[in-house]
Amino acid sequence: MADPLNRIQKIASHLDPAKPRKFKVALLGAAGGIGQPLSMLLKMSPYVSDLALYDVANTPGVAADVSHMSTAARVRGYLGPDQLGAALAGAALVIIPAGVPRKPGMTRDDLFNINAGIVRGLAEGVARHCPGAWVAIISNPVNSTVPIAAEVLQKAGVLNPAKLFGVTTLDVVRAEAFVGELTGTDPRDVHVPVVGGHAGVTILPLLSQARPPLPAGMSAEARKALMGRIQDAGTEVVQAKAGAGSATLSMAYAAARFADSCLRAMAGEGPVAEYAYIRHPPRLGSGASAAVAADLPYFSSPVRLGRLGVEEVLPLGPLDAMEAENFAAMKAELLGSIQKGVEFAAKGPAPAPAK
Numbered sequence: 001m002a003d004p005l006n007r008i009q010k011i012a013s014h015l016d017p018a019k020p021r022k023f024k025v026a027l028l029g030a031a032g033g034i035g036q037p038l039s040m041l042l043k044m045s046p047y048v049s050d051l052a053l054y055d056v057a058n059t060p061g062v063a064a065d066v067s068h069m070s071t072a073a074r075v076r077g078y079l080g081p082d083q084l085g086a087a088l089a090g091a092a093l094v095i096i097p098a099g100v101p102r103k104p105g106m107t108r109d110d111l112f113n114i115n116a117g118i119v120r121g122l123a124e125g126v127a128r129h130c131p132g133a134w135v136a137i138i139s140n141p142v143n144s145t146v147p148i149a150a151e152v153l154q155k156a157g158v159l160n161p162a163k164l165f166g167v168t169t170l171d172v173v174r175a176e177a178f179v180g181e182l183t184g185t186d187p188r189d190v191h192v193p194v195v196g197g198h199a200g201v202t203i204l205p206l207l208s209q210a211r212p213p214l215p216a217g218m219s220a221e222a223r224k225a226l227m228g229r230i231q232d233a234g235t236e237v238v239q240a241k242a243g244a245g246s247a248t249l250s251m252a253y254a255a256a257r258f259a260d261s262c263l264r265a266m267a268g269e270g271p272v273a274e275y276a277y278i279r280h281p282p283r284l285g286s287g288a289s290a291a292v293a294a295d296l297p298y299f300s301s302p303v304r305l306g307r308l309g310v311e312e313v314l315p316l317g318p319l320d321a322m323e324a325e326n327f328a329a330m331k332a333e334l335l336g337s338i339q340k341g342v343e344f345a346a347k348g349p350a351p352a353p354a355k
């Protein structure tokens with residue numbers, strides 16, 4: 001068990017009293033199924049000085065409601081494109097869950113036609129109003145929306161791949177929950193790397209690296225079924241909600257956890273270990289990550305976050321036969337989704353000017 005005094009000293013040695021420890025966070029899509037509970041969780045964060053809640057509908061009510069919580073973060077609501085600039089100005093972290101969710105029978109890619117344009121417009125706003133911010137994209141299909149945002153930021157000359165993330169934390173959270181249930185362990189003590197992308201076969205849980213390990217007697221079929229459950233967990237929720245949307249509460253939990261990692265890293269408490277869908281290489285990484293990058297320009301990877309964003313991309317570690325087979329199977333789909341996003345950003349109609 002870590003010595004708490006050592007931990008405090010380690011944190012203190014990273015802290016620079018001249019550097020800020022609280023930050024403005026802008027949440028775009030704040031009135032939605034994810035946005036509302038995430039607003040509440042962000043209002044509880046000790047790292048948030050200002051919480052800007054932006055949406056095209058209903059933000060005055062959400063902001064009024066959340067602002068009555070007796071925590072320190074100052075809350076303001078922003079409604080519609082005319083107020084996007086004010087919501088973003090000064091933001092250190094922008095979280096984007098804006099867009100439509102799936103209904104039963106749809107794939108995440110079926111959301112592309114609507115959500116691609118939404119993310120492009122909001123990324124334009126980031127480029128104009130807070131070009132140095134960290135940007136965390138939740139809107140699906142994440143495998144394509146992150147490349148779209150990257151292209152928009154690149155065109156504007158402000159892309160820093162170390163600060164652009166697709167949020168895949170929900171996949172990690174689910175793997176922790178399911179492995180915890182299976183092994184009778186508190187999920188907070190479970191560690192399962194989940195890499196790749198955020199749709200079906202592109203979600204690759206590395207169960208061979210699970211801690212605690214899966215039961216020794218677990219059959220290959222049972223391991224495959226567990227991998228399949230993690231990959232299809234989003235669909236499990238979509239079907240259970242039967243037309244009323246997709247995961248919102250577990251996603252808000254996952255996004256709050258990812259935001260906490262980003263803010264702790266910004267505050268100088270790094271290195272903070274995370275998984276996120278990033279453009280490779282955000283920095284010159286290890287040999288292993290460079291090898292991944294050669295084939296797949298975007299990949300959800302184990303990373304270490306510091307003040308400047310992704311400071312290190314860690315190797316994936318050894319894959320067993322089932323994982324290696326899945327890795328090979330994901331490549332074509334992931335590359336296709338990345339290409340679709342890049343082409344959309346390059347060829348699509350010019351976005352409406354962000355205000």
Ligand SMILES: NC(=O)C1=CN([C@@H]2O[C@H](COP(=O)(O)OP(=O)(O)OC[C@H]3O[C@@H](n4cnc5c(N)ncnc54)[C@H](O)[C@@H]3O)[C@@H](O)[C@H]2O)C=CC1
Pocket residue numbers: 028029030031032033034035054055056057097098099100101102111115118121122137138139140141142167168169170171198245246247248251
């Ligand atoms: N990355 C992940 O692991 C997950 C991603 N998602 C995705 O998150 C997205 C949001 O899901 P929900 O919150 O359930 O949907 P929702 O429909 O409940 O909320 C979306 C919100 O976005 C707002 N919005 C639409 N266009 C906008 C714009 N141009 N600017 C600002 N706000 C805008 C809507 O007014 C609405 O309040 C979906 O695309 C969903 O697929 C959902 C769960 C997990």
Ligand SMILES: O=C([O-])CC(=O)C(=O)O
Pocket residue numbers: 101102108140170233234235237238246247
């Ligand atoms: O499945 C969906 O459409 C929403 C999502 O990304 C998830 O729950 O992982």
